[in-house]
Amino acid sequence: MPPRQPASRPSKSRAGKRAPEPPQQYASTDDPRVMLDRQIGALFEPIPPYPTQTEREGEFYTLRDGEMFLNVGPHHPSTHGVLRLVVKLSGEQVVDVDPVLGYLHRGVEKICENSDYYHVIDQVDPLEYVSALFQEWPAVLSFEKLMDVQVPRRAEYIRVLTGELLRISSHILYVGFYALDLGGLTPILYSFIERDEIVEMLAALTGARMLFNYFRIGGVNGDLNHEFMSRLGDWMSRAAKEVESSATLLNENEIFVRRTRDVGVLDRAAALRYGVTGGNLRASGVPFDVRRAHPYSVYPELDFNIPTRDEGDSLARYLIRIDEIRESIKIIDQCLHNMPDGPVMASLPRLIRPRPGRAWAAVEGPRGMLGVYTISDGSDQPFRFRIHDPSLLNLETLPALATGHLLADTMTIIASLDPVMGGIDK
Amino acid sequence: MDRTLKTRLEARVGSYLRSPIYQRHDETEIRIAPADVPEVLRTLHDVVDLRFEILADLCGVDTGEVMQVVYHLWSPMTSDWLRIVADGISRDDPRAPSATFLWIGAEWLEREAYDMYGIVFEGNRDLRRIFMPPDYTSFPLRKDFLLPDDAARSPGAGVRHVERTHVSADPAEGPEAGIRRAPVS
Numbered sequence: 001m002p003p004r005q006p007a008s009r010p011s012k013s014r015a016g017k018r019a020p021e022p023p024q025q026y027a028s029t030d031d032p033r034v035m036l037d038r039q040i041g042a043l044f045e046p047i048p049p050y051p052t053q054t055e056r057e058g059e060f061y062t063l064r065d066g067e068m069f070l071n072v073g074p075h076h077p078s079t080h081g082v083l084r085l086v087v088k089l090s091g092e093q094v095v096d097v098d099p100v101l102g103y104l105h106r107g108v109e110k111i112c113e114n115s116d117y118y119h120v121i122d123q124v125d126p127l128e129y130v131s132a133l134f135q136e137w138p139a140v141l142s143f144e145k146l147m148d149v150q151v152p153r154r155a156e157y158i159r160v161l162t163g164e165l166l167r168i169s170s171h172i173l174y175v176g177f178y179a180l181d182l183g184g185l186t187p188i189l190y191s192f193i194e195r196d197e198i199v200e201m202l203a204a205l206t207g208a209r210m211l212f213n214y215f216r217i218g219g220v221n222g223d224l225n226h227e228f229m230s231r232l233g234d235w236m237s238r239a240a241k242e243v244e245s246s247a248t249l250l251n252e253n254e255i256f257v258r259r260t261r262d263v264g265v266l267d268r269a270a271a272l273r274y275g276v277t278g279g280n281l282r283a284s285g286v287p288f289d290v291r292r293a294h295p296y297s298v299y300p301e302l303d304f305n306i307p308t309r310d311e312g313d314s315l316a317r318y319l320i321r322i323d324e325i326r327e328s329i330k331i332i333d334q335c336l337h338n339m340p341d342g343p344v345m346a347s348l349p350r351l352i353r354p355r356p357g358r359a360w361a362a363v364e365g366p367r368g369m370l371g372v373y374t375i376s377d378g379s380d381q382p383f384r385f386r387i388h389d390p391s392l393l394n395l396e397t398l399p400a401l402a403t404g405h406l407l408a409d410t411m412t413i414i415a416s417l418d419p420v421m422g423g424i425d426k
Numbered sequence: 427m428d429r430t431l432k433t434r435l436e437a438r439v440g441s442y443l444r445s446p447i448y449q450r451h452d453e454t455e456i457r458i459a460p461a462d463v464p465e466v467l468r469t470l471h472d473v474v475d476l477r478f479e480i481l482a483d484l485c486g487v488d489t490g491e492v493m494q495v496v497y498h499l500w501s502p503m504t505s506d507w508l509r510i511v512a513d514g515i516s517r518d519d520p521r522a523p524s525a526t527f528l529w530i531g532a533e534w535l536e537r538e539a540y541d542m543y544g545i546v547f548e549g550n551r552d553l554r555r556i557f558m559p560p561d562y563t564s565f566p567l568r569k570d571f572l573l574p575d576d577a578a579r580s581p582g583a584g585v586r587h588v589e590r591t592h593v594s595a596d597p598a599e600g601p602e603a604g605i606r607r608a609p610v611s
Contacts, residue, residue: 053553053554053560054551054552054553054554055551055552056551056552057552057554101556101557102555102556102557102558102559105557105558107566109542109567110566110567110571113567145451272479272480272529273528273529273530273531274529274530274531275480275481275529275531275532275535276531277480288480288500293500293502294452294500294505294507357450358453358455358509359450359451359453360453360482360483360498360507360509362482362498362507369482371482371483371498373483373485373496373498375487384487384488386483386485386487386496388482388483388485388498392534392535392538393531393534393535396531396533396534397531425557426557
């Protein structure tokens with residue numbers, strides 16, 4: 001905080017004319033307004049007000065000649081939520097980045113450890129709020145493993161069907177926000193048309209637009225209904241065409257391609273060392289997709305490809321998403337053709353008490369591998385409920401990727417990594 | 427369940443195992459001492475017939491008596507997830523070696539485990555709080571950290587809505603009585 005000006009400043013105005021009022025000063029430092037001012041100042045001060053604790057932190061917060069700090073966020077629109085970045089700049093070039101997390105931390109793991117198994121499912125929904133079903137999925141999978149529940153095949157197909165719909169919706173939104181972060185307003189308008197269709201049909205099925213609370217331990221909450229099926233049929237008849245036409249907005253756009261090609265290159269070895277998963281890993285040439293690498297549900301019966309690219313730059317990460325939308329449309333088509341009849345829920349007791357044990361389950365979400373590790377102690381609440389979110393590890397590459405680029409490219413890289421802060425901060 | 431993985435693991439890291447290899451569904455679990463973590467992870471990562479190249483997860487666990495660090499790994503050579511439990515870390519002074527020499531991405535996962543459990547990962551060069559503010563002093567996911575509205579576990583403070591199962595609310599049993607403990611297994 002700069003020191004405030006003294007209250008009694010000598011007036012330089014001519015005699016006879018009233019001097020302008022000096023800026024109003026607070027009476028004393030005990031004034032709550034002063035204290036509030038200081039607190040707000042300290043909140044956005046890039047240099048920590050405490051002694052640095054670690055080697056890396058000490059290194060980062062030491063400025064060399066010509067360097068400066070710039071605070072981005074926590075409410076900057078390009079940071080996709082409440083992410084704060086302390087960027088170390090030399091001129092306009094990024095020297096290093098220190099992401100500051102935790103603005104959205106709600107302690108969901110602790111809450112889940114104090115909830116019934118049934119209640120856990122709606123507690124985890126708001127984590128990945130863009131694609132909430134993918135956060136419910138590993139949770140119910142791990143509980144089903146703990147209890148040896150056999151899920152009816154129709155329920156598995158419905159899970160895959162709704163999951164792939166949501167993957168498309170998430171990827172479409174990704175494309176729109178990506179372009180928006182680069183300054184292009186048009187694609188997001190088209191994205192929201194498509195996304196609204198999907199959201200509305202899922203709302204007809206589950207009763208909620210974003211936080212579905214639809215998967216249950218042993219099945220799903222409710223069978224497919226007429227409104228969902230008719231909306232889905234309408235949409236599927238033109239989905240492929242719509243996707244191709246929205247893709248041409250950016251694929252051939254020279255400004256977009258030149259701002260993303262060779263920006264934030266993540267090579268194969270680094271991607272594995274960082275633990276990156278999902279489209280970001282496949283854009284670096286590793287064909288790791290949990291749906292194929294460690295199949296769950298009915299994915300072994302379905303025919304689809306795992307698109308990969310070798311460039312590892314921001315453009316490749318975008319193109320992978322477009323390819324995945326095409327594959328998801330294929331999967332939905334197969335689900336609709338192969339959907340078996342039968343029940344959608346296994347019969348389970350009202351109070352679940354799995355035997356003591358441990359279970360890990362992972363699924364492939366739109367951003368990468370979502371995992372849940374559950375320890376049961378035989379009671380009706382999980383003893384340990386660990387949520388693994390891919391966005392955390394994807395975002396961790398940001399300091400390495402942004403270094404050496406211009407500040408504006410940092411926004412490109414964040415958008416291309418597609419973090420969701422709800423999942424990162426838990 | 428991959429039976430051949432069990433024999434391969436016994437051949438390669440058998441001398442480090444603290445208990446028999448446990449297999450259930452599509453998971454294989456080994457238990458090792460925290461000091462052996464670097465050698466075991468290095469072997470699992472490098473040896474040609476194991477090749478556990480993807481770190482799926484790293485997390486801390488408080489069993490109420492000891493701390494654990496749990497790693498989940500994926501390899502193209504097997505159809506199982508591999509779980510490595512570094513068991514028997516003291517609750518009073520929890521320390522474990524860092525996995526950042528192999529997976530730099532473990533840095534933030536270890537920061538999270540430190541933030542939530544206070545486990546100090548030796549070798550991690552950025553071990554500070556990640557979600558909680560830097561001047562925060564508690565470790566919220568430890569079992570002796572009770573939620574303020576957690577009537578079930580505050581001694582004598584209320585009745586749970588479902589059923590009491592695993593917690594004694596009797597103050598005569600001492601403050602430790604409220605801590606939930608993991609089953610012996």
